[in-house]
Structures are given as structure tokens and as C-alpha cells.
Amino acid sequence: MISVGIVGGSGYTAGELLRLLHHHPHVVLDFVYSTTNAGLPVIKQHPDLIGESDLKFTNTxxxxxxxxxxxxxxxxxxxxxxxxxxxxxxxxxDLGNDFRLEKDQKYLHRNFVYGLPELQKKEISDAQNIANPGCFATAIQLALLPLAHTGQLTSTIHVNATTGSTGAGALPSATSHFSWRDNNFSSYKVFDHQHLVEIEQSIAKIQSNFEGPILFVPNRGNFSKGIYATIYTPYHDEENTAIDLYTKFYEDAVFTVISEAPVHLKQVLNTNKCILHIEKKRGMLIITSIIDNLIKGASGQAIHNMNLMFGFEEKTGLALKASAF
Structure with a gap:
């Protein structure tokens, strides 16, 4: 058994961590740190844990x-x-962005490794400290890694991706308020979203001649959870060749799968899966990538990294099924 502490325990990512770790067979939850909620029961902030947890927030x-x-x-x-x-x-x-870029990965006496398991499983297994990827970055990188691995990202990459309101965090804001978000849709940080830098860093690591650009349009959707990303770029081989490429690249990936049929968000919500759909039209390879932004895009991926670091089977605590209705 390993002892676990969570810092910043009142937010959405911490809530998902708590929900998943409570049923992890090798984990004992030691503390949940929150200065603003110290002394209060964890279920005050995470009522879905009623009957599951008697922990209290602490400031120690x-x-x-x-x-x-x-x-x-x-x-x-x-x-x-x-x-x-x-x-x-x-x-x-770390589930924040402090250590994701190579220039920030040496800090104090610690060295951080970028924690995308499909890219760096061995490095993660040997690591002492992990920088968990961003949610958009996870969905987009998983759509592009097979092409980068074979040196085929040689032209402009177009990305249009929509995230749910939980991507904005638990604290209310003007654009996450229900009356604004409901029956609404908008774009933000067009072409300069902060996750672009880590995406470009990972691609350049496996395709040294990658120059981009990646034209990324992030959108706010009027739903709570999930990321639906559509990526397209010029591609000269046949569609079946691309599907074979992706299938082989992810054959040992326990959470990233290729779907023959078009995909929809309900297939991944409340799971640690990324599902990819590949097709070719008008000279473009179109990759659809879907994830749960709080699980595969945050807390579930963090637990996957923990499993690798401690030598547990990768799916431990993460054998989750989506609901189709």
C-alpha cells in the first residue's frame, strides 16, 4: 500500500482523484490539503463521496x-x-502547468518528466516526479503522435476542439456561469492557447524537422465534461495505410483505441480512454480525438502515471466504463 496526499483538494481534478483513488486497491489516502476548507468534511466540497469518505480537509x-x-x-x-x-x-x-515545458522541468532538487504514457512510458516508470499533460494537449497529441513518429507532419495542422465547462475550473467565471454557457458556444485563445507549446515540444521530440504551424481553435461547449477534437492535415497515402499506422502505434496502449465508426463524447465520459477515428477526404487525413477532460485529460492520467511509477498494472483503479445513455 502507498500513502497519498492531495494538495488543492477542493477543485474538480482533486474531486476526480478522490473518487478514483478511493477504489484503488494499493492506495491509502493520507491527507487532502486545502487552506480554505481546513477542518471541513471532504464531502462538503465533493458530495458525490457521501458514504465513501469520512476524510476532512487539513492545512497541514x-x-x-x-x-x-x-x-x-x-x-x-x-x-x-x-x-x-x-x-x-x-x-x-503535478496536474498544473508549472513543469510541463523542458525549461521548467528542473526545479529545486527535483527533475520532472512529461507524463504522457503513450509517449514516454519507460521514462515515467523510472521517474520520481511527473508533469501531467494538459487536457487539450493530451487529446491533440494522441491524434498526432503516429504521424510524427513516421515523419509525416510536414504541413499545416488544423485543430478545432471543444471542451466542457469543467475545463474552466470549479471557481465560477463569466463564461462558465450556467446562464451564459447554456445554449451558447464560443471560441477563445484562437491560435495562441497555452497548450500549444507542450504539443509542439512533444512533436519536435520525435520528429526533429517539425516546423508546423499548428492552427488551433479552442471552443467552449455548453456541456460539463469532455473534449471533442477534430484535427486535419495533408496526407498522401491511402486511408487504410493511416488506420494501420495508428493501430500499430497504439497496439500496446491500454487506454488509447482506434474506432472504425465515427465517435461521440459519451463513449469516453467518466473513463480514462482516448478514442481516435481516422478517415481521409480531399487529400486530408482527418483525426477525431475524444477524451474526458477531467480523467484522461487530468486525474485519470495522473493515476495512470502513478501506476507506472510504482510498478502497478496500468489499468489498476481505472477500469472504467462509459454510459451509453
Whole structure:
């Protein structure tokens, strides 16, 4: 059994971590850290855990835990680690963006590894610290890695992707308020979303001559969870060749699968799956990539990384099925 601590315990990603870790056979939840909720029952913020958890939020840490999940707002993980010392044997998985880029991966006495299992399974297995990928970055990279692996990303890549309201976090904002989001649709950060840099970093690692550009249009959808991404780029081989390429590339990936039929979001919600659909039209390879932004795009992927780091079977605690209705 390994002892687990969660910092930033009141948000959506922490809520999903708690839900999944409560049923992980090798985990004991040690503490859930939240300065604003210290002393309150965890179920006050996460009522879905009623009957599952009697934990209370705390504002103290136990520095000897086996693994620490950081679920803080972007840019706050570095400050937290500066203020709180953990054992050198404590493994850290950061769900924010503080350590995703190579220039940030050496920090204090720790080295972070980018935690996309389909790209760096061995490196993750050997790592002490993990930078969990972003949600959009996960969906888009999984759509592009097979092409990059074979050096076929040589032209403009177009991405149109829509995320649910939970992608904006638990704190309400003007664009996540129900009356604004419902029956509404909008784009934001067109061509300059922060996840582009980590996507380009990963692609360049396996296709050194990659120059892009990636033209990414992120959208806000009027639903709670999920990312539906459509990616297209020029492709000169046959459709079946591309499908064979993707099938072979992901043959050992336990959570990324290829669908012969067109896909829809309900197939992945509340699971750690990424489902890809491949087709060719008008000289373009069109890849549809769907994930649950809070699970495969955040907490589930973090647990997958933990499983790899501790030598557990990859699907442990993550054998989740979507609901078709």
C-alpha cells in the first residue's frame, strides 16, 4: 500500500482523484490539503463521496508520504514546493502547468518528466516526479503522435476542439456561469492557447524537422465534461495505410483505441480512454480525438502515471466504463 496526499483538494481534478483513488486497491489516502476548507468534511466540497469518505480537509502536510498530487491553479505548484519540504523519496505528480515545458522541468532538487504514457512510458516508470499533460494537449497529441513518429507532419495542422465547462475550473467565471454557457458556444485563445507549446515540444521530440504551424481553435461547449477534437492535415497515402499506422502505434496502449465508426463524447465520459477515428477526404487525413477532460485529460492520467511509477498494472483503479445513455 502507498500513502497519498492531495494538495488543492477542493477543485474538480482533486474531486476526480478522490473518487478514483478511493477504489484503488494499493492506495491509502493520507491527507487532502486545502487552506480554505481546513477542518471541513471532504464531502462538503465533493458530495458525490457521501458514504465513501469520512476524510476532512487539513492545512497541514505529512512530508513522508509516498506520492503527492498537486491540484493547484496554474503557476502555484512551484510556490507550494518552495514553502513545503517533502521527503526525497516522495514522488510528486503535478496536474498544473508549472513543469510541463523542458525549461521548467528542473526545479529545486527535483527533475520532472512529461507524463504522457503513450509517449514516454519507460521514462515515467523510472521517474520520481511527473508533469501531467494538459487536457487539450493530451487529446491533440494522441491524434498526432503516429504521424510524427513516421515523419509525416510536414504541413499545416488544423485543430478545432471543444471542451466542457469543467475545463474552466470549479471557481465560477463569466463564461462558465450556467446562464451564459447554456445554449451558447464560443471560441477563445484562437491560435495562441497555452497548450500549444507542450504539443509542439512533444512533436519536435520525435520528429526533429517539425516546423508546423499548428492552427488551433479552442471552443467552449455548453456541456460539463469532455473534449471533442477534430484535427486535419495533408496526407498522401491511402486511408487504410493511416488506420494501420495508428493501430500499430497504439497496439500496446491500454487506454488509447482506434474506432472504425465515427465517435461521440459519451463513449469516453467518466473513463480514462482516448478514442481516435481516422478517415481521409480531399487529400486530408482527418483525426477525431475524444477524451474526458477531467480523467484522461487530468486525474485519470495522473493515476495512470502513478501506476507506472510504482510498478502497478496500468489499468489498476481505472477500469472504467462509459454510459451509453
Amino acid at each position: 502536510i505529512h512530508p513522508e508520504i509516498d506520492v503527492l498530487f498537486l491540484c493547484l491553479g496554474h503557476g502555484r505548484s512551484k510556490a507550494f514546493l518552495e514553502e513545503h519540504e517533502f521527503s526525497t523519496t516522495t514522488k510528486i505528480i
